[in-house]
Amino acid sequence: MSDTVSYLKQQLKKNFQTYAIILAMIVIWILFSFLTEGRYIGPQNISNLFRQMVITSFLAVGMVLVMVTGNIDLSVGKLAGFVSVIVARFQADIWFNYIPNHEVLTTIFSVLIGIGVGTVFEIIQGYLIAYLHIPAFIVTLGGSWVLSGGILIITEGKTIPANQPVFSVIAQGYLSPTVGWIVSALVILFLIFSMLKSRRNKVKYGFKPLPMAIEVIRLVALSVLIAIYVAIVNRYNGVQIPVMLLAVTAVVMSYISTNTPVGRYAYAIGGNREAARLSGVNINKNVFRVFVLMGLMCGISGVVLASYVGYGTIAAGQGYELDAIASTVLGGTSTLGGVGTIFGAIIGSLIMASLTSGLQMLNVPAAWQYVLKGIVLVVAVYADVYLKKNR
Amino acid sequence: MLNDIILDIRNVTKEFPGVVALDKVSIQIKRGEIHGICGENGAGKSTLMMILKGVYPWGEYDGEILYEGKELKLENRSIRQASDEGIAIVYQELTLVPNMTVGENVFLGREPKTKTGINWNKLFADTQQILDKYHLDIDANELVKNLGVGKMQMTEIAKALSENAKILILDEPTSALSEEETERLMEILRVLKSHGVTCIYITHKLSELFKITDTVTVLRDGRVITSQPTNQMNEEMLIGQMVGRKMKERFPKSQRKPGKEIFQVQELHAIDPDDSSHEVVKGVSFNLREGEILGIAGLMGSGRTELVSTLFGEYGKIHSGKVLLDGEEIEISSANRSMKNGISLVPEDRKKFGLILIQTIQKNISLANLDQFSKWYKIDFMSENTATSSIAEKLAIKAPSLSVLCQTLSGGNQQKVVIAKWLLSDPRILIMDDPTRGIDVGAKYEIYKLMNELAERGIAIIMISSEMEEVIGMSDRILVMCEGKSMATLEQNEFDQEKIMALATGC
Numbered sequence: 075m076s077d078t079v080s081y082l083k084q085q086l087k088k089n090f091q092t093y094a095i096i097l098a099m100i101v102i103w104i105l106f107s108f109l110t111e112g113r114y115i116g117p118q119n120i121s122n123l124f125r126q127m128v129i130t131s132f133l134a135v136g137m138v139l140v141m142v143t144g145n146i147d148l149s150v151g152k153l154a155g156f157v158s159v160i161v162a163r164f165q166a167d168i169w170f171n172y173i174p175n176h177e178v179l180t181t182i183f184s185v186l187i188g189i190g191v192g193t194v195f196e197i198i199q200g201y202l203i204a205y206l207h208i209p210a211f212i213v214t215l216g217g218s219w220v221l222s223g224g225i226l227i228i229t230e231g232k233t234i235p236a237n238q239p240v241f242s243v244i245a246q247g248y249l250s251p252t253v254g255w256i257v258s259a260l261v262i263l264f265l266i267f268s269m270l271k272s273r274r275n276k277v278k279y280g281f282k283p284l285p286m287a288i289e290v291i292r293l294v295a296l297s298v299l300i301a302i303y304v305a306i307v308n309r310y311n312g313v314q315i316p317v318m319l320l321a322v323t324a325v326v327m328s329y330i331s332t333n334t335p336v337g338r339y340a341y342a343i344g345g346n347r348e349a350a351r352l353s354g355v356n357i358n359k360n361v362f363r364v365f366v367l368m369g370l371m372c373g374i375s376g377v378v379l380a381s382y383v384g385y386g387t388i389a390a391g392q393g394y395e396l397d398a399i400a401s402t403v404l405g406g407t408s409t410l411g412g413v414g415t416i417f418g419a420i421i422g423s424l425i426m427a428s429l430t431s432g433l434q435m436l437n438v439p440a441a442w443q444y445v446l447k448g449i450v451l452v453v454a455v456y457a458d459v460y461l462k463k464n465r
Numbered sequence: 466m467l468n469d470i471i472l473d474i475r476n477v478t479k480e481f482p483g484v485v486a487l488d489k490v491s492i493q494i495k496r497g498e499i500h501g502i503c504g505e506n507g508a509g510k511s512t513l514m515m516i517l518k519g520v521y522p523w524g525e526y527d528g529e530i531l532y533e534g535k536e537l538k539l540e541n542r543s544i545r546q547a548s549d550e551g552i553a554i555v556y557q558e559l560t561l562v563p564n565m566t567v568g569e570n571v572f573l574g575r576e577p578k579t580k581t582g583i584n585w586n587k588l589f590a591d592t593q594q595i596l597d598k599y600h601l602d603i604d605a606n607e608l609v610k611n612l613g614v615g616k617m618q619m620t621e622i623a624k625a626l627s628e629n630a631k632i633l634i635l636d637e638p639t640s641a642l643s644e645e646e647t648e649r650l651m652e653i654l655r656v657l658k659s660h661g662v663t664c665i666y667i668t669h670k671l672s673e674l675f676k677i678t679d680t681v682t683v684l685r686d687g688r689v690i691t692s693q694p695t696n697q698m699n700e701e702m703l704i705g706q707m708v709g710r711k712m713k714e715r716f717p718k719s720q721r722k723p724g725k726e727i728f729q730v731q732e733l734h735a736i737d738p739d740d741s742s743h744e745v746v747k748g749v750s751f752n753l754r755e756g757e758i759l760g761i762a763g764l765m766g767s768g769r770t771e772l773v774s775t776l777f778g779e780y781g782k783i784h785s786g787k788v789l790l791d792g793e794e795i796e797i798s799s800a801n802r803s804m805k806n807g808i809s810l811v812p813e814d815r816k817k818f819g820l821i822l823i824q825t826i827q828k829n830i831s832l833a834n835l836d837q838f839s840k841w842y843k844i845d846f847m848s849e850n851t852a853t854s855s856i857a858e859k860l861a862i863k864a865p866s867l868s869v870l871c872q873t874l875s876g877g878n879q880q881k882v883v884i885a886k887w888l889l890s891d892p893r894i895l896i897m898d899d900p901t902r903g904i905d906v907g908a909k910y911e912i913y914k915l916m917n918e919l920a921e922r923g924i925a926i927i928m929i930s931s932e933m934e935e936v937i938g939m940s941d942r943i944l945v946m947c948e949g950k951s952m953a954t955l956e957q958n959e960f961d962q963e964k965i966m967a968l969a970t971g972c
Contacts, residue, residue, distance in 0.1 A: 333843055333844050335844060342828075353800065353886065354803075
């Protein structure tokens with residue numbers, strides 16, 4: 075038992091920042107729930123809130139690794155926007171002319187094209203940054219102007235509809251309550267299975283696994299959270315497809331960041347570029363790879379964006395890069411590189427969405443929403459700096 | 466005058482959770498003396514400095530510090546307040562703005578004003594006056610980035626003096642200096658002393674303590690072991706008091722037998738990758754045998770570091786000459802390539818080039834060897850853990866666990882982490898660039914022992930060293946460099962300090 079307690083203390087100290095931000099989120103939720111007399115945590119609002127955070131979350135997830143390497147990407151908002159208008163153009167005009175009446179097939183094509191466009195654009199930017207050593211700030215600033223032009227060219231200044239039923243499922247679909255429960259049960263089973271496997275592995279290599287009590291507590295807590303979430307959203311429309319997409323993407327990216335050399339190298343490059351280079355890490359190649367991953371994320375984000383709003387417009391993606399950066403920083407990613415987690419960025423993104431949603435419910439004018447969000451971001455980062463210094 | 470105490474540290478105790486960093490430390494610093502403080506890493510020197518800097522402010526430690534007879538209550542202030550009190554610290558890592566002139570740096574933050582702005586004439590005139598008064602041979606209008614390390618440090622000293630410092634704390638001031646520059650610094654300290662400035666001189670280098678200090682204080686495990694006039698001590702006594710045991714020999718014996726020749730460098734010329742007109746290696750030839758330690762001696766700027774980083778593939782562009790491994794010419798293009806050839810480099814300045822301080826010991830050790838542990842782009846944590854634990858144990862890295870961040874380790878342990886990283890890649894040739902710089906006597910001894918063991922196992926070691934005694938004590942042969950050229954390779958029976966110095970300065 076004392077083992078368990080000391081482990082928990084150690085974890086609390088180690089992941090202090092993560093817990094602090096989760097706490098901040100809970101405070102925000104409680105506050106808004108009071109102010110809105112409980113409507114804030116009602117099924118409808120929760121469901122919408124999670125759906126709203128998805129698009130910038132994809133960008134934030136990619137941004138984590140970019141910032142961990144000590145770079146930045148100012149083009150991601152416009153790139154997601156550009157992808158969304160390209161996809162809308164294909165949905166509205168091109169498929170209709172060449173392969174009509176194949177909605178599922180054309181949706182798949184649209185997704186692939188969207189992801190492809192995002193990736194190719196970041197391959198170009200990544201090459202300029204990683205191999206030609208042009209500062210990322212400049213390359214992506216230039217890139218975002220190029221994309222603004224691209225959006226105008228594709229849309230010709232008009233709005234393009236992308237509200238075809240099958241395509242809309244991507245961002246507006248829901249799992250039926252039963253399917254939602256089945257999926258969550260599968261996820262929980264998978265968690266149990268992987269916990270047991272990792273314990274077995276540890277024993278095999280002669281390491282002491284964590285006390286069973288801790289693993290069980292963690293597992294139960296996680297399962298309960300999943301169950302509560304599913305129960306709440308099932309009272310509205312069900313588990314949202316885009317949220318599932320985000321969860322899967324975040325798990326994969328998180329895996330890449332911690333369990334693969336690509337991720338490990340990204341943190342090493344951001345932590346000490348010279349030491350990484352002298353350890354045989356190919357800096358150029360690994361920075362490039364991180365930007366390619368960012369491109370993938372922009373592609374997915376753009377597709378979801380088109381499906382979410384149902385059309386492509388000239389304002390698509392405007393300002394999303396700053397939301398993504400803010401979410402990442404709120405989630406504990408260092409602007410200096412070397413530090414940051416995917417999970418943190420998701421929570422950061424959730425906080426931003428929670429604020430927006432709460433302020434909207436309270437009918438705060440848009441102007442003041444901006445002011446408040448700006449203050450919250452700066453204060454949050456200050457609190458982090460302050461706590462780190464005085465811990 | 467003789468018993469005029471300017472700084473009286475009385476029973477200062479500082480505890481951290483689980484450790485007593487300083488245990489009733491009392492030191493009396495006399496006015497106008499040069500007071501040496503030495504001790505192994507972890508002895509409490511840095512904690513004491515942190516208190517004098519005010520990083521651990523008054524109230525966070527027990528005991529008192531009297532300055533000019535009054536209690537010194539340092540708040541958590543920046544460097545500024547220390548200068549108000551007249552205590553200035555010359556930092557180990559230099560804190561100057563490279564793109565500003567010496568004068569601007571000296572008066573940074575305290576520029577003399579006219580009605581409308583900065584009084585530049587006064588600023589430069591005052592700076593020059595200070596520089597001249599203390600015989601610091603620097604032009605106040607020179608940009609700091611154009612100065613050598615030695616002169617940068619003098620600029621720092623001038624800055625402290627311009628703030629009317631009465632006590633100057635020098636923390637490892639010579640760790641980046643060549644022997645010649647060290648000599649210059651010693652002269653300047655004597656000038657300062659003649660002007661009545663008190664100096665606290667912290668160093669690992671015992672020869673300097675004997676050369677310059679009036680009093681030596683030895684710290685060990687947070688306690689003052691001794692504090693007495695330097696002329697009553699000798700080197701052996703001092704080492705004995707620092708490590709708490711009699712150390713008969715500073716360099717461990719080894720029975721290694723160098724084997725066959727495996728590596729050859731012939732007339733190597735290389736240029737600075739950022740400035741193709743600048744040749745950094747101007748003709749170096751040597752060979753290396755299995756299981757030997759080849760020392761490279763030379764002053765700062767002799768091209769030692771440039772040579773080894775070029776051989777590792779991470780610095781200079783080779784434009785002529787040959788590098789042969791097992792008699793065959795090898796391609797030198799990147800660190801990765803060199804590792805595959807079995808060449809590893811423990812770089813100079815472990816904090817800057819060797820470690821990722823914000824990451825764990827384990828991640829640092831495995832960084833250069835992730836391919837070993839990865840299948841299908843996936844890191845196998847278990848085999849990573851097994852390999853890093855076993856090597857950490859072998860090198861006796863002292864830490865509660867491998868998930869401790871490297872920034873919390875002592876210098877000696879940090880260096881071991883860097884060495885562990887490179888041993889994991891199983892090198893045939895291990896290049897070590899100043900491996901014992903800034904670490905204490907005990908840790909040095911352990912590193913030496915480790916080097917001997919590695920050589921006995923057949924690894925060929927190239928060791929750069931700034932310390933003459935170390936290079937003579939450890940090497941089987943010594944390559945002497947001067948201004949980018951290899952001057953000679955000396956066999957053991959030719960080792961002689963004066964001979965090496967003559968070669969290193971004779972081009």
